[in-house]
Amino acid sequence: MKLPDKRCDMAAAVARIKDGATVMVGGFGVPGTPMALIHALVDHGARDLTLIKNDANEPGMGLDHLLQSGQVTRLITTHLGLNSHAIDLMNSGRIKVEFNAQGMLAERIRAGGAGIGAVLSDIGIGTELAEGKQVVEVDGKPHLVETALRADFALIHADRADTFGNLAYVATARNFNPLMAMAAPHVIVEAETVTPLGALDADAVHTSGVFVDHVTELGALSKEYAVVQR
Amino acid sequence: MIARASREIASGMVVNLGIGLPTKVIDHLPADFPVCLHTENGLTGIGPTLPPDQADRNLIDAGGAYVSTVPGSAFFDSATSFAMVRSGRLDLTMLGAFEVSSQGDLANWKIPGKFSPGVGGGIELAQKARRVVVLTTHTDRAGNPKLKDECTLPLTARGCVSRIFTEMAVIDVTPKGYALVEMAEGVSLAEVREATGAPLIVPDSNLPVF
Numbered sequence: 001m002k003l004p005d006k007r008c009d010m011a012a013a014v015a016r017i018k019d020g021a022t023v024m025v026g027g028f029g030v031p032g033t034p035m036a037l038i039h040a041l042v043d044h045g046a047r048d049l050t051l052i053k054n055d056a057n058e059p060g061m062g063l064d065h066l067l068q069s070g071q072v073t074r075l076i077t078t079h080l081g082l083n084s085h086a087i088d089l090m091n092s093g094r095i096k097v098e099f100n101a102q103g104m105l106a107e108r109i110r111a112g113g114a115g116i117g118a119v120l121s122d123i124g125i126g127t128e129l130a131e132g133k134q135v136v137e138v139d140g141k142p143h144l145v146e147t148a149l150r151a152d153f154a155l156i157h158a159d160r161a162d163t164f165g166n167l168a169y170v171a172t173a174r175n176f177n178p179l180m181a182m183a184a185p186h187v188i189v190e191a192e193t194v195t196p197l198g199a200l201d202a203d204a205v206h207t208s209g210v211f212v213d214h215v216t217e218l219g220a221l222s223k224e225y226a227v228v229q230r
Numbered sequence: 231m232i233a234r235a236s237r238e239i240a241s242g243m244v245v246n247l248g249i250g251l252p253t254k255v256i257d258h259l260p261a262d263f264p265v266c267l268h269t270e271n272g273l274t275g276i277g278p279t280l281p282p283d284q285a286d287r288n289l290i291d292a293g294g295a296y297v298s299t300v301p302g303s304a305f306f307d308s309a310t311s312f313a314m315v316r317s318g319r320l321d322l323t324m325l326g327a328f329e330v331s332s333q334g335d336l337a338n339w340k341i342p343g344k345f346s347p348g349v350g351g352g353i354e355l356a357q358k359a360r361r362v363v364v365l366t367t368h369t370d371r372a373g374n375p376k377l378k379d380e381c382t383l384p385l386t387a388r389g390c391v392s393r394i395f396t397e398m399a400v401i402d403v404t405p406k407g408y409a410l411v412e413m414a415e416g417v418s419l420a421e422v423r424e425a426t427g428a429p430l431i432v433p434d435s436n437l438p439v440f
Contacts, residue, residue, distance in 0.1 A: 028271040028308070031288045054308070081347035082294060090346075102270060102351040103312025110309045123316065124353050126388045159288075171288040171305055172271045178307045227285045227296065 003164035003197055006215045013188045013214040014040040017153050021046060024109065024151040024184055025053040025063060026177035029082070032169065033062045034157040034190045035224040041155070042069050050074040052109070052151055054102065054176055056086035061224055067095065076149070078102040101129060104146050106179055111148035113182025113211075118147045154184035158207070161191035162198075165212025166205040174206065181207045188214045192221065231414065233258045234440040235324065235365055235395040239265055243321040244274070244314075246355055249293040251365045252324035268320060270351040272311050275303030292351065315354045323359035325352070327366040327394075329381040332428045334391040334403040336364065337383035349386065356387035368396035368425045375427030377401065377408060398422050400440065406431060412438045 014037060017023060023041070027033025042065050049072050056063045056077060066072050067086055074096045080086045090097045100108070101123050111119050120143035124130045134145040156177050159170035167189060169177055181187050194217040232251065236258035239245055244266045247253050256267065256276075267276035270292040277298035280286075285296035314320065329337040336356050339349040356362055369375055377394060393411070394401045399422050400412040409431040413422060419437075423430055 028292075029290050029294050031271075031290055077348060079348040079350035081350070087347060097348075099348040101349055101353045102308065103315060103354045106308040106312055121316070123357060127353060127385050129349065129353065171286060172269075172273055172290055173288040174305055175271050175308050179309055225287060227282050227287045228294075229282055 003209065005163045006165045006209070006212060007163055007194065008214040008216055010036065010040050010190065010216040011043070013216065014044050016186060017041060017044060017046045019046050020048045021153060022050040022052065022151040024154040024180040025051060026154070026156045026175065026180050027057075027062065028054045028172065028175035029057070030062065030225065030228060031171065032157050032173035032175045032177050033057060034155045035062055035222060036190050036218055037155040037157075037188060038062055038065055042066060042071070045071070047071050048073050050076065052076040052149060052180075054078050054105065056080050056083040058082045058228070059085040074098070076100065076105070078105050099129065105149075106176060108146050108149040109176065109179045109183045111146075112150035113179060116148055118145050120144070121146055149183065151180075151184040152186060154180040154187045156181045156187060156189045156212075158189055158191040160193050160195060160200060161189055161212075161215045162195050162200045162209070163215065164197060165189060165209035165215050166200050167191070167207035167209070167212065168200060168204055169206050178207045182211050186214075187212045188216075190216055190218050192218050231395055231397045231440075232365070234400065234412070235363070238324070238363055238393070239263075239322065241265070244268055244319055246270070246315070246320050246323040246359065248323065248325040248352070248355065250326045252326065253291075253293065253295070255324060255365070268311070268314060269297075270308070270311055270315075272306050272308060273297075273299070273303060274314075275300045277303070312351065312354055315351070316358050318358060318360055320355070320359040322361045322363065323355045324363050324365055325356060327364045327376060328370075329383050330364055330366075330377050330391050330394055330403070331381045332377075332379050332403065332407040334389045335381050336362070336386045336391050337381040338386050340384045342384065352386050356390045361392050362390045363393040363395065364391050365395045368398045368422075375425055378427040398425060401426075401430070404431065409433075410437060412440050415439050
């Protein structure tokens with residue numbers, strides 16, 4: 001038996017994303033943000049997108065390219081503090097932004113990837129993040145119903161992948177990537193290195209290739225992946 | 231003030247230092263001090279901050295600063311990181327503040343119409359760390375007290391703050407309100423009272439100075 005080969009041309013993989021799609025994008029700051037896939041999505045041009053990402057990177061970097069190209073209608077996120085451009089778009093009403101507590105965004109995505117409808121939590125009770133959420137009592141204490149999040153596509157950055165789509169991440173570039181890689185029916189991965197089957201130690205795999213649909217190798221990294229000079 | 235706040239960190243603790251002033255606290259601890267620093271984006275065992283020419287492009291803290299590891303560091307995903315927070319594995323977090331109430335309510339994420347970048351991990355840290363202390367200037371830029379009877383800004387969490395460190399004083403949040411614990415050198419009691427927007431319980435004995 002041989003595990004299937006999921007290597008794919010990046011543009012062809014991203015071309016499946018239709019107008020109006022919901023797309024999860026890995027990364028926390030630069031580490032783990034799939035910069036090349038984001039550029040491919042800008043080139044492809046799908047519009048009216050709902051994006052789910054921890055942050056919007058910084059002006060002129062990463063997710064901001066999709067905001068600048070006007071392809072985004074809605075952003076589900078936790079913090080835009082490093083991207084004044086995203087905050088301007090939000091304040092002027094050109095994009096709708098839904099803020100989540102960071103760990104609850106992670107947990108909603110995890111639930112989506114685990115086939116669970118919602119999670120219960122007391123995080124944010126008594127704050128404006130609780131507004132509009134269903135409350136249920138567990139052991140006599142109120143909990144918010146945090147609905148599971150899934151997307152049509154997930155764009156993932158991995159350090160290493162094999163041809164089946166088993167993935168390994170590095171350092172703080174892991175963040176939301178393994179959670180998002182489980183929470184969409186179409187998972188597209190850019191990896192810094194794509195290895196033959198068997199080259200990734202089975203114990204070192206963070207995401208099973210079962211969750212992954214398309215794998216593409218990055219080759220030489222663009223400057224966007226480099227240390228940010230502030 | 232930051233040096234004083236660093237004495238809040240006890241040997242063996244797991245600690246999360248919020249963005250801004252709190253991240254500077256660690257500079258006041260000896261290099262071999264036994265403590266485990268946590269950051270929301272998936273690292274326990276944070277090492278020293280690195281300049282750009284020595285930085286690892288994949289290794290940042292939640293504020294975006296390039297950091298390093300120490301022997302024994304571990305990486306994990308964002309769900310695991312907040313599992314640690316929500317389940318009470320953080321002994322201490324040090325956070326910034328826009329306002330604190332005399333009941334320990336904290337507002338530090340939003341000023342409607344002026345500043346609304348999103349809450350990040352702030353709610354979970356404030357609500358679930360075993361001890362929450364605040365590092366802040368005693369007043370805002372306009373000179374208005376940040377320590378009030380009630381917060382007017384959107385809350386991060388209710389009743390979470392135990393202690394407040396400012397450039398003027400160390401103040402505890404008690405069931406009876408703010409209690410003065412220490413004062414900075416050269417600051418008078420009248421000045422602290424003037425800069426505080428709620429009644430202050432002052433002990434009869436001499437106050438320690440920091």
